[in-house]
Amino acid sequence: MSPDLELALRLADAADALSLPRFRTGLAFETKADLTPVTEADHAVEEEIRALLATERPDDAILGEEQGTSGSGARRWILDPIDATRNYARGIPVWATLIALEESGDVRLGVVSAPALGRRWWAERDEGAFANGDRIGVSAIAQVEEAVVSLGWDRPLLEIAGRAWQPRGFGDFWAHVLVAEGAVDVAVDAVGVSEWDLAAVQVIVEEAGGRFSDFSGVSRIDGGTAVSSNGLLHDELLTAIAAR
Secondary structure (H helix, E strand, C coil), X not given: CCHHHHHHHHHHHHHHHHHHHHCCCCCCEEECCCCCEEEHHHHHHHHHHHHHHHHHCCCCEEEECCCEEECCCCEEEEEEEEECHHXXXXXXXXXXXXXXXXECCEEEEEEEEECCCCEEEEEECCCCEEECCEEECCCCCCCHHHCEEEECCCCCCHHHHHHCCEEXXXXXXXXXXXXXXXXXXXXXXXXXXXXXXXXXXXXXXXXCCCEXXXXXXXXXXXXXXXXXXXXXXXXXXXXXXXXX
């Protein structure tokens, strides 16, 4: 485990220590200009992570959902203090802090910490993907008719859904880490997703042996769309998206 991954896991510990005690305490939320909600916990978590990075990695840049970009350089930490804030605000335990480190345009490591679920996933390039310390991997399902397909997109792929063994509606980080664990075979995220939504889960899915791309098939986090899969079903899903 590299020093950067060790730091990312400590950042996740600090985030959990702030977010979990506030969960289900009746926190009010505001609606941002993009119509997404934000709570005091979102702000507190990002501020704490930024403060720790200012001490531990003062030369690195940061991109966070709530405070935007700061710093410059080849290394950039990408933060989503609470992914699935709607769940968090409504008392649904499926939410997480997402932390990633990008170097020269390549996401090198990612941590997804979901304390209300008691689960944490992480990965580092060429070192595999893990959940709570156990190595994880994608499924070997090669037929849509045998697949669990998660459609978080607002215009469902009805043809794929109709053929799938089990169509589901998982969203946010949850769909992608389930792909990495092999519980879900393919996942389509909502249109309009941002870099902080995708950076950490991209490296986890890919290090678990899967494939992660935008709707055109390019492995990227800045395209505004996302598809993850076990790799075997990826091209078929992209074809269905292109034909929508």
